[in-house]
Amino acid sequence: MGMVVSVVIGQWYGRMVEWCIIRDDTDLIAIVTNVAIDVCGSSRGNGHSYYDLRIDCGSLHEINVTNDGSVKWQPDGQFVKSGENKILTSNQSHTQMNTLRFFPNGTRNCYTLPFYLNDNLTTLFRAGFYYGNYDGLSKPPSFRLEIDGNLWANVTNSMSEEPIYYELLYKYNGRYATVCLVQTTDGQVPFISSLEGTLTYFDSYQFMDNKTALYLHSRINYGANESVQQRIGINEERFNRVWESREMSEYFNISRDPVPSWHLEYDNMAPWLVMAYAIQAQNISDSIQLSIDFSPRTSVQADFILYFADPICRNSDLPNVTRIVEIHIDNIQMGIMDVPKCYSDVRTSYSISMLRVPVVGSANVTISAAVGSTMPPILNAMEVFSRIDISKGGGHFLRFSALLVIFFHMLPVLLL
Numbered sequence: 001m002g003m004v005v006s007v008v009i010g011q012w013y014g015r016m017v018e019w020c021i022i023r024d025d026t027d028l029i030a031i032v033t034n035v036a037i038d039v040c041g042s043s044r045g046n047g048h049s050y051y052d053l054r055i056d057c058g059s060l061h062e063i064n065v066t067n068d069g070s071v072k073w074q075p076d077g078q079f080v081k082s083g084e085n086k087i088l089t090s091n092q093s094h095t096q097m098n099t100l101r102f103f104p105n106g107t108r109n110c111y112t113l114p115f116y117l118n119d120n121l122t123t124l125f126r127a128g129f130y131y132g133n134y135d136g137l138s139k140p141p142s143f144r145l146e147i148d149g150n151l152w153a154n155v156t157n158s159m160s161e162e163p164i165y166y167e168l169l170y171k172y173n174g175r176y177a178t179v180c181l182v183q184t185t186d187g188q189v190p191f192i193s194s195l196e197g198t199l200t201y202f203d204s205y206q207f208m209d210n211k212t213a214l215y216l217h218s219r220i221n222y223g224a225n226e227s228v229q230q231r232i233g234i235n236e237e238r239f240n241r242v243w244e245s246r247e248m249s250e251y252f253n254i255s256r257d258p259v260p261s262w263h264l265e266y267d268n269m270a271p272w273l274v275m276a277y278a279i280q281a282q283n284i285s286d287s288i289q290l291s292i293d294f295s296p297r298t299s300v301q302a303d304f305i306l307y308f309a310d311p312i313c314r315n316s317d318l319p320n321v322t323r324i325v326e327i328h329i330d331n332i333q334m335g336i337m338d339v340p341k342c343y344s345d346v347r348t349s350y351s352i353s354m355l356r357v358p359v360v361g362s363a364n365v366t367i368s369a370a371v372g373s374t375m376p377p378i379l380n381a382m383e384v385f386s387r388i389d390i391s392k393g394g395g396h397f398l399r400f401s402a403l404l405v406i407f408f409h410m411l412p413v414l415l416l
Helices: 034-040 226-231 395-414
Strands: 004-012 015-023 028-032 052-056 072-075 084-087 099-102 108-118 123-129 142-147 150-156 164-170 174-182 194-199 212-222 244-246 252-255 277-280 288-293 299-308 324-329 332-338 351-360 362-369 381-389
Touching: 052 108, 108 194, 123 150, 123 174, 142 164, 150 164, 150 212, 150 381, 212 277, 226 244, 299 324, 299 362, 324 351, 332 351, 351 362
Parallel strands: 052 072, 212 244
Antiparallel strands: 004 015, 015 028, 052 194, 084 099, 108 174, 123 164, 123 194, 142 150, 142 174, 164 212, 212 381, 252 277, 288 362, 299 351, 299 381, 324 332, 324 362
């Protein structure tokens, strides 16, 4: 099992105390008060709480994301108390990939991320990794990434010049989330380049529950070129999502001109820059067909979120012009959607279809014109997730262990 570390905050006979609980493969072996937080290999930060936290791992300097500095890349020393920082000799375009923190000691090393009290909101977490042969061994390591004791991902690095990212939609409890890097093989040292957490709004990703996290497979803005992806900033994308631009030559790639900025206020708050682009079948009798590949021979529960709007507002004043799409996944009809005629900043300007299906290996998504539609099918964007069961994660054990140790061990210490 390895070592499990938890920080517990509470009151004992009217005194505010903080405990660090450590458990290894055999039993509970230590419990200490505030003075020994460094022993735990994690930190509660600088006393600040965040809605949007972005950590440049291994860095010593802040970098503003917004002009007013309300969102910035933070150095990671205040969120973790173990590991060593490293500056890479390469020059990545994403400056956060030019530094990293590696953990040569201990099996499990953890970041503690302080957020404003989360009232059951979904939070986007993203971890970035760029090996860059920082250790000169040309042996990129593999290791385990956990959040609050639950498996997030098995991280597999390579010698590629491109960083890799692992993203998760997750509901944590309380004010803190703990992200741990766990060594799974001797000699393979975990590291991390960046770590981000952004709270979403109440009416976003409402299908999420407290027993499931969503692991991002893909998030694609269809019909858009790479320059669009680079123009989506914090004012347009409030949840720190990354939308991959993708033009497709077999369909019409359509867009609105001029393209507005900012974001829409409803249903996952899609950026205008995303909804202003789409792919459209060339004829009403044609379908849009997309293949989504998961890991071979892997059975998953997958969530598909499809975004529909007409960027051009064609024939919006004609009552007999309609666009209705029929959605199939692996030849099974999943739903029928009315696509609004005109894309604007009102709730009826775009439609979202959220579908949950079991998938083995791959899934084929087909979007066709439904009966009664006078326009070809269209698609602006699609997010695809696989579901992770967190109902049996480490949180229950940590809380139970905390109660036991506090009861049997803390009273003599606190009465000194």
